Amino acid sequence: MTKNTATLLISCPDQRGLVAKFANFIYSNGGNIIHADQHTDFAAGLFLTRIEWQLDGFNLSRELIGPAFNAIAQPLKCTWQLYFSDSIRRIAIFVSRQDHCLLDLIWRQRSGDLAAEIPLMISNHPDLQAIAKQFSIDYYHIPITKENKLEQEAKQLELLRQYNIDLVVLAKYMQILTPEFIAQFPHTINIHHSFLPAFVGANPYQQAYKRGVKIIGATAHYVTADLDQGPIIEQEVVRVSHRDDVVDLIRKGKDLERVVLARAVRSHLQNRILVYDDRTVVFE
Amino acid sequence: MTKNTATLLISCPDQRGLVAKFANFIYSNGGNIIHADQHTDFAAGLFLTRIEWQLDGFNLSRELIGPAFNAIAQPLKCTWQLYFSDSIRRIAIFVSRQDHCLLDLIWRQRSGDLAAEIPLMISNHPDLQAIAKQFSIDYYHIPITKENKLEQEAKQLELLRQYNIDLVVLAKYMQILTPEFIAQFPHTINIHHSFLPAFVGANPYQQAYKRGVKIIGATAHYVTADLDQGPIIEQEVVRVSHRDDVVDLIRKGKDLERVVLARAVRSHLQNRILVYDDRTVVFE
Amino acid sequence: MTKNTATLLISCPDQRGLVAKFANFIYSNGGNIIHADQHTDFAAGLFLTRIEWQLDGFNLSRELIGPAFNAIAQPLKCTWQLYFSDSIRRIAIFVSRQDHCLLDLIWRQRSGDLAAEIPLMISNHPDLQAIAKQFSIDYYHIPITKENKLEQEAKQLELLRQYNIDLVVLAKYMQILTPEFIAQFPHTINIHHSFLPAFVGANPYQQAYKRGVKIIGATAHYVTADLDQGPIIEQEVVRVSHRDDVVDLIRKGKDLERVVLARAVRSHLQNRILVYDDRTVVFE
Amino acid sequence: MTKNTATLLISCPDQRGLVAKFANFIYSNGGNIIHADQHTDFAAGLFLTRIEWQLDGFNLSRELIGPAFNAIAQPLKCTWQLYFSDSIRRIAIFVSRQDHCLLDLIWRQRSGDLAAEIPLMISNHPDLQAIAKQFSIDYYHIPITKENKLEQEAKQLELLRQYNIDLVVLAKYMQILTPEFIAQFPHTINIHHSFLPAFVGANPYQQAYKRGVKIIGATAHYVTADLDQGPIIEQEVVRVSHRDDVVDLIRKGKDLERVVLARAVRSHLQNRILVYDDRTVVFE
Numbered sequence A, B, C, D: 001m002t003k004n005t006a007t008l009l010i011s012c013p014d015q016r017g018l019v020a021k022f023a024n025f026i027y028s029n030g031g032n033i034i035h036a037d038q039h040t041d042f043a044a045g046l047f048l049t050r051i052e053w054q055l056d057g058f059n060l061s062r063e064l065i066g067p068a069f070n071a072i073a074q075p076l077k078c079t080w081q082l083y084f085s086d087s088i089r090r091i092a093i094f095v096s097r098q099d100h101c102l103l104d105l106i107w108r109q110r111s112g113d114l115a116a117e118i119p120l121m122i123s124n125h126p127d128l129q130a131i132a133k134q135f136s137i138d139y140y141h142i143p144i145t146k147e148n149k150l151e152q153e154a155k156q157l158e159l160l161r162q163y164n165i166d167l168v169v170l171a172k173y174m175q176i177l178t179p180e181f182i183a184q185f186p187h188t189i190n191i192h193h194s195f196l197p198a199f200v201g202a203n204p205y206q207q208a209y210k211r212g213v214k215i216i217g218a219t220a221h222y223v224t225a226d227l228d229q230g231p232i233i234e235q236e237v238v239r240v241s242h243r244d245d246v247v248d249l250i251r252k253g254k255d256l257e258r259v260v261l262a263r264a265v266r267s268h269l270q271n272r273i274l275v276y277d278d279r280t281v282v283f284e
Helices: A018-029 A062-073 A100-111 A128-133 A149-162 A179-184 A204-211 A246-269 B018-028 B060-072 B100-111 B129-134 B149-164 B179-184 B205-213 B247-268 C018-028 C062-073 C101-113 C130-134 C148-160 C177-184 C204-211 C246-269 D018-028 D062-071 D100-110 D129-134 D149-162 D179-184 D204-211 D246-269
Strands: A005-013 A032-041 A047-053 A079-084 A089-095 A116-121 A139-143 A166-172 A188-192 A215-222 A232-239 A272-278 A279-282 B005-013 B030-043 B044-055 B077-086 B089-095 B114-124 B138-141 B165-169 B188-192 B215-222 B233-240 B274-275 B279-282 C003-015 C031-042 C046-054 C081-082 C089-095 C116-123 C140-141 C167-172 C188-192 C215-222 C232-239 C273-276 C279-282 D005-013 D032-041 D046-054 D079-084 D089-095 D116-123 D138-140 D167-171 D186-190 D215-222 D233-241 D272-276 D279-282
Touching: A005 A062, A005 A215, A005 A272, A005 D204, A018 A032, A018 A062, A018 A179, A018 B018, A018 B030, A032 B018, A047 A272, A062 A079, A079 A246, A079 D032, A089 A100, A089 A149, A100 A116, A100 A128, A100 A246, A100 B077, A100 D079, A100 D100, A116 A149, A116 D233, A128 A139, A139 A149, A149 A179, A166 A246, A188 A246, A204 A246, A215 A246, A232 A246, A232 A279, A232 C215, A272 C148, B005 B018, B005 B060, B005 B274, B018 B030, B018 B044, B018 B060, B030 B205, B044 B274, B060 C089, B060 C148, B060 D186, B077 D279, B100 B114, B100 B129, B100 B247, B100 C101, B114 B149, B114 D079, B129 B138, B129 C279, B149 B179, B188 B247, B205 B215, B215 D233, B233 B247, B233 B279, B233 D215, C003 C018, C003 C062, C003 C273, C003 D246, C018 C031, C018 C046, C018 C062, C018 D018, C018 D032, C031 D246, C046 C273, C089 C101, C089 C148, C101 C116, C101 C246, C116 C148, C130 C140, C140 C148, C140 C279, C148 C167, C148 C177, C167 C246, C188 C246, C232 C246, C232 C279, D005 D062, D018 D032, D018 D062, D032 D215, D046 D272, D062 D079, D089 D100, D089 D149, D100 D116, D100 D129, D100 D246, D116 D149, D138 D149, D149 D179, D186 D246, D204 D246, D215 D246, D233 D246
Parallel strands: A089 A116, A089 A166, A116 A139, A166 A188, B089 B114, B089 B165, B114 B138, B165 B188, C089 C116, C089 C167, C116 C140, C167 C188, D089 D116, D089 D167, D116 D138, D167 D186
Antiparallel strands: A005 A047, A005 A079, A032 A047, A188 A215, A215 A232, A272 A279, B005 B044, B005 B077, B030 B044, B188 B215, B215 B233, B274 B279, C003 C046, C003 C081, C031 C046, C188 C215, C215 C232, C273 C279, D005 D046, D005 D079, D032 D046, D186 D215, D215 D233, D272 D279
16 A cells, blocks of 8 residues: 555646546546646636546556546647656756755755755855765756856756756756756746846845835746746745845845745645746646 | 526545546536635545536526535535525624724625625614715614623524525624524624734733734634634734834734735635634635 | 924934934933934945924924024034924825725724825816715816826816825826926825836736736835836735736735835824935834 | 944833933944934833944943943933943754754854854754764753753753853753743743744644644744743744645744744844843844
8 A cells, every 4th residue: 555646737728527527537547536626717718737646546557547648638638747756856956156045955855845856966166065965965066157158058958867857946056047958958946036027137136125125025936048037936025124235135035035945846846836828827 | 698606615524536526517417617626634534625617508407406416415425505606695794883894894895896795784882873874784783781692682683584694794893792693693704803812802902912922913713602713714914013002003903804804704705615623624 | 281292304424423413402402202213324324313202391492493403403414304293294195996095095094093184186087086075075087188197287286285285195096197297296105006116017917917926016105207116115915826817916906005005104194204315214 | 443333232211311311322432323223112111222333433441331331321220231243142052853943043153144153052852963063063962851850951051051151042942941940041042833822832733723723823932931921032924724734834834933033043142132021122
C-alpha cells in the first residue's frame, strides 16, 4: 500500500460534461480522487482543472494512464500534463551574491516543505560557493559579461541537461536570461523584488523609495522572453513609511522575497499551477 | 434563455466515486456545471462539495431536482441543500445604536453586491428608525430587559415568520440571543468586534487595549447557543500601535466590522458555506 | 478651559538644536506639548517635524503665535504652517457617477471621524444629486467636455472661492484636472484605483486583470500636474486570485478605495502630512 | 569622527516642558539629535520618550552622561536607561528541537541586520548541536524534567553570567521558565505560536484548527511569571482556510514565527521598546 498519487492538469475549450468525463475516467479505473479543483474563464472560453487521485487501487499501470487519458482528452481538444507524487523534481538554483533566498530554499527543502532535490547551483560570482559546499550541492561559477553571455548560457544549459534538472529557480540571480536560453529551458521561476508591474527592471527598491510608496512588494513569476513580464505566480507586500530609507526597504523586502519565492516553488512542485494567456491559475 | 443556476451543497462520508456520481447527475440531465469545488476532511472522514450549474437546458423541472438527487444521495448517506439563484433571500437586520454595519449592508444591497431583500429591521433602541424610514424598511423597536427577554424574542420570532425571513444579521445588536431563539431560528450571522477566540464577551476593544495587542480583528460567525463560539465564517485584522487608544481601536475596528460582516453575508447568500463540527468550509 | 490645540508643521535644513529650539518656544510660552514627532531625511539634509500643544494656558494670543514663531523660524530657514484645531476645514467633494467613496466620507463626517464641513459637491454628471439633497449639501452639475474644460473649471474655481473651500476631495471624479486648475487650487486629494505606480491612467482594474496580479491596491495622493504622479499619502491592498474577474476586482477595490481615501483625508485634516520632494511624511 | 550614538529611554509622570528639558540637555552639551519620539498615555498620566543623538561632538564623556542626566531626571521623577550604539549586546538562544527561528536569527545576525553577538545556545535536547558547531556557538545540553527544573535553571543562570549575556531569546524553547529564573534574569523574549491572547498554552495550532479560525498569528513578548501574559512586542498574521490542516498551519506559522521574533529582537537591540503596565511602546 502506498500514499502515492497521480495528478492531471488539464486545459480545454469549455463545454458540457467535462467534470463528469474526467471524474468518470478516474472512478471507472478504481481511483480515489483526493483533490479536484476547476476554473472556468468564461471570457476566454477555457476550462482548467487539477485532479489528484490515489494510485493505490488504481487499475491502470502508470505507463497506461497517459495513453488512456489521451483517448478522452483528444476529442475534447485538451492539453494536459500528468505527474506522479513520487517522481521527485530536481532543481537548479541560480544565484549572484545574496544568500537569503538560497538559504531559505535549502532550509525548506531540508525540512521537508519542498519535495525536491537541489543538486546544482550556478552563479556569476564565486561568493556563495561555501554554502553550496556545506550542503553538498555542486557549484559552478560561470561569470557572465555582455560579450560571453550566449556562450556561458550554453554551458549552463549543458549543466541543466547533465544534472537532469526539471526546474530552474533564480534566487536573486540579477542577470537577464536571453530568449535563446528561455526557449531551450522554459521552466524557470524568478523572484522580482517589487510589486509587479510597479518598478520593472533594475533597482526597484531605489525606485520605490523615490516614488514614496507606502507599501512594497515582491513577485514570483515564470520567466519569459519579456523582462519581468512573465506570468505572476505569487505576490506579497509589507507596509513601509517615511522612516524607511532604501536600506530598510531592502531589509524588509528580503523577508518578502524569501516567502514569496518559496510559496511559488512549492506550488510548482505540487503541480498546482496552470499557465494560460500570460496568467496563472494557482489551485489551492 | 436564462442565467439562473441551481446549487447543491453536499456533505457525506468520504468514499470512492463521489465526484463522478454528482457530476454525472448534472451532466446526464443536460446541465452545464459552472462551479464545482470540494473539500475532504480526512480526519473527520467527510467529503463536502458545492456544485453550481445552469438551469438553462437542464432537463429536470425544479420540483424534480430534489427528489431525483435524493435517490443518489440517500444510499451515500449525504445531507444536502438545494438553492436556486433567482430565489432571493430575505434578511432581517438586528441593530442597537451603531449604524456603520447597517448602512454598509444597505449600501451593498442597493448597489447589487448583496443579492437579497431587506424588508425588516429590529432594534432594542429607537435610534436608527430614521435610517429604516429613509430606505423604506419596516422598523420595530423591541426593548429588551432581563425580565422580558423571552417574551420580546417571541415577538421577534413572530416578525421573522410574518416577514418570511431567511437570514437574521446581527449588525452590532449588542444583545445575546437565548438558546430558545436560536433553536427556533438557526440562520443568524453575528459580527463580533474582536479576533476570536481572543476577547470573547463584552468590551473587546477595551480588553484589546488593556492587553496591549499590536493587531486587532473582527469576526463574523454563525450564532449558536454558546456565546461567541459559533462557526467562524470570516475574519480580518488591522495593525495598531501604542498610539491608538480605545477610541482609535473602536474607529479602526468599525472598518473591519463592516467589511467582515459584508463578506460573510455575501458568502452565505451565494450558498458558499458548509458548516460541520463547529467549523465552516467557505467555497470560493 | 478648552481642549483646543495648535499645530506647527515645520521643514528646515537639518542642523543642531532644532528640537530644543522649537520645544523651548512652546514651553517658554506656557504650552503643553501633547504630540511631537520628527523625521530627518539625511540624504536630503532636511528636518521635518510636527508639534501640537494645548492652547489652554498658552500665553501668546493666536494672532501672535505666527509672528513670534517666525522670529525663530526665519534664521533657521524653516518653512512652516500653523493650524488651530477648532478652525474646521471646509471640503468640496468632486464626484462622477460612483457613490461609494462619497457616502463613506459623508458617513465618517457625520459620525465625527472627519472633523470638517462638507458644504459643496461638484459633478460632471447629475446622478448623485439625490444624495447631496439628502445630506443638505449644495450640488452643482458642471458637465465637462474636451472643448469646455477650462471654462467649466473656472466655474468650479469660482464655487470653491464662494464656498470658502479648503480642500477638494476627488471621490472617483474620473476627470483629469488641468494644470491651470491645480495651480490655482493646490489642496486636492485624489483616490486612484490601483497600487501606484502600477496601472497609471484609465481602467486600472482591467489592466490588473490582464496582467494577472495576485494583489490589487488603491492609492490616495495629492494631485499635481502630472497624472497619477502626485505625492502618495496612503495605500492599501487586498489579495485576489484567478477566480476574480474584472467585476470582482472592481467590487473588492471599492472597499479599498473607501478606506484609503478616508485615511488620507483624515491625516490631512489632522495636519499630519508634510510634502517635500514629491513625497509625504505622514506623522502618526 | 564616529557614527556612534547614545540613546535615552525615559518614562516619567506627564508634565509641561519635558520635551524642552530633555532636548536642551542634549543641545546644550553639543549633541545632534537624530531620532526623538515620544508618547503620552493620558489615562496613565505617563510621558515616554526615546532620544538618540550623535556622540561625535558631544561635550560630556560617556561616564558623565548618566550622572548629568540624572540631575535633570530625578526632580521629574523619571526612570531612564542609557545605551551606546557601539556596546554590542550578547544573546543566548534557548531552543528545543525546531531550528527555523534559530537559523533565521543566526542568518540575520551574520548578515548584519541584528547588531549583537550570539555566543551561547542552551537546549533541553541535543538535536541542534550541529548547527551551533557550524556557527561556532557554544552549545549546552541541559535536559529539563519536572524534578530537576530549578536545579537545571540554576545551571542556565550560571552560564548566562559566565557568558555575560544581556538578552535571552526563547527560539521555540517549549519550556516554561520558573518565576525564580525570571526574577533573576528578566530580559527574555519569547515567540508564542499564536495570536495572543488567543490560544494560550500548549498546541496553539491544534487549538486554532479545532476552532476553525480563518487567520493565524504569532506573538513575540517579554517573558513574565504569568505564562504567555508578558508585554507584547510584535504580532503578525496570515490567512488560512478550510484547506489547511494542522500540518499546514504549523508550516505557515513557522514563517510568521521567524519574522515576528526577528522584528522583536531587532527592536529590543535598537533600544526602541519601553515597557509599562504590561504593555510596550515600540518607537519606530
